[in-house]
Amino acid sequence: MNDPRHRSAARARLAAEGAQTEARAREPVAGTRPIRSFVLRAGRMGSGQVRALAELGPRFVLPFQNTPLDPAAVFGRSAPLVLEIGFGMGDATAQIAAARPDTDFIGCEVHAPGVGALLQRIDERGLANLRIVQHDAVEVLEHMIAPASLAGIHVFFPDPWHKKKHHKRRLIQPAFVARLVTRLAPGGTLHCATDWQPYAEQMLAVLGAEPGLVNTANAYAPKPDYRPLTKFEQRGLRLGHGVWDLVFARR
Numbered sequence: 108m109n110d111p112r113h114r115s116a117a118r119a120r121l122a123a124e125g126a127q128t129e130a131r132a133r134e135p136v137a138g139t140r141p142i143r144s145f146v147l148r149a150g151r152m153g154s155g156q157v158r159a160l161a162e163l164g165p166r167f168v169l170p171f172q173n174t175p176l177d178p179a180a181v182f183g184r185s186a187p188l189v190l191e192i193g194f195g196m197g198d199a200t201a202q203i204a205a206a207r208p209d210t211d212f213i214g215c216e217v218h219a220p221g222v223g224a225l226l227q228r229i230d231e232r233g234l235a236n237l238r239i240v241q242h243d244a245v246e247v248l249e250h251m252i253a254p255a256s257l258a259g260i261h262v263f264f265p266d267p268w269h270k271k272k273h274h275k276r277r278l279i280q281p282a283f284v285a286r287l288v289t290r291l292a293p294g295g296t297l298h299c300a301t302d303w304q305p306y307a308e309q310m311l312a313v314l315g316a317e318p319g320l321v322n323t324a325n326a327y328a329p330k331p332d333y334r335p336l337t338k339f340e341q342r343g344l345r346l347g348h349g350v351w352d353l354v355f356a357r358r
């Protein structure tokens with residue numbers, strides 16, 4: 108029993124069992140797999156994006172964590188904080204952050220090339236008021252954002268999930284909107300935009316029915332000046348789609 112060969116074989120067996128247990132713990136339990144609002148695509152990263160991730164990621168990409176962020180520690184100051192969900196390639200995000208230096212921004216995106224692209228914009232513009240979390244925004248909101256801490260939330264051109272069987276993947280649904288409201292400070296705004304009319308109608312119905320929100324417009328809002336045209340919006344406009352903005356405030 109005390110033979111060192113037996114001890115090392117036993118250690119190897121325990122390690123293998125431990126690894127299997129850990130792998131099983133990460134597997135979704137049948138029927139409980141969360142419905143995600145995105146599908147991770149294996150997008151190709153440009154060499155500039157790869158370099159930006161390696162060189163700028165450590166400074167501007169915040170790792171996902173299970174505890175609320177301290178924005179004052181992250182940004183080194185106390186300022187209104189805006190969360191953007193799904194920034195895509197981040198062009199609009201960088202433009203907004205550059206135009207509003209008195210506000211701090213956290214952008215969430217799961218698509219790595221987009222993260223690399225926004226890091227490049229951060230570098231070009233020398234932005235100090237923007238950080239990125241490369242993780243599911245639903246989990247970021249739940250764990251990293253303290254209640255009543257946001258001055259604003261931007262959800263610009265979320266995936267419309269056109270097919271009826273995929274509508275459950277849309278972000279703007281009653282339960283998630285109720286979670287968003289808990290993170291807004293009173294008076295804080297939730298700004299959504301879409302170029303897909305059926306989704307715009309869903310947004311108007313869902314946001315209008317949320318008791319914690321009040322519409323700042325009669326129905327759809329005029330495009331606020333701070334929102335530049337995004338890449339997806341330009342494509343939608345070229346395809347002849349309309350664009351609908353919705354700006355609701357927390358009561």
Ligand SMILES: C[S@@+](CC[C@H](N)C(=O)[O-])C[C@H]1O[C@@H](n2cnc3c(N)ncnc32)[C@H](O)[C@@H]1O
Pocket residue numbers: 144145192193194195196215216217218221242243244245262263264265266267337338339340
């Ligand atoms: C249709 S694109 C729009 C991108 C950008 N807002 C624009 O207007 O150009 C939607 C983006 O949201 C991201 N996304 C969807 N669900 C997400 C989630 N739960 N967390 C983080 N990003 C998400 C997708 O990866 C995608 O890049």
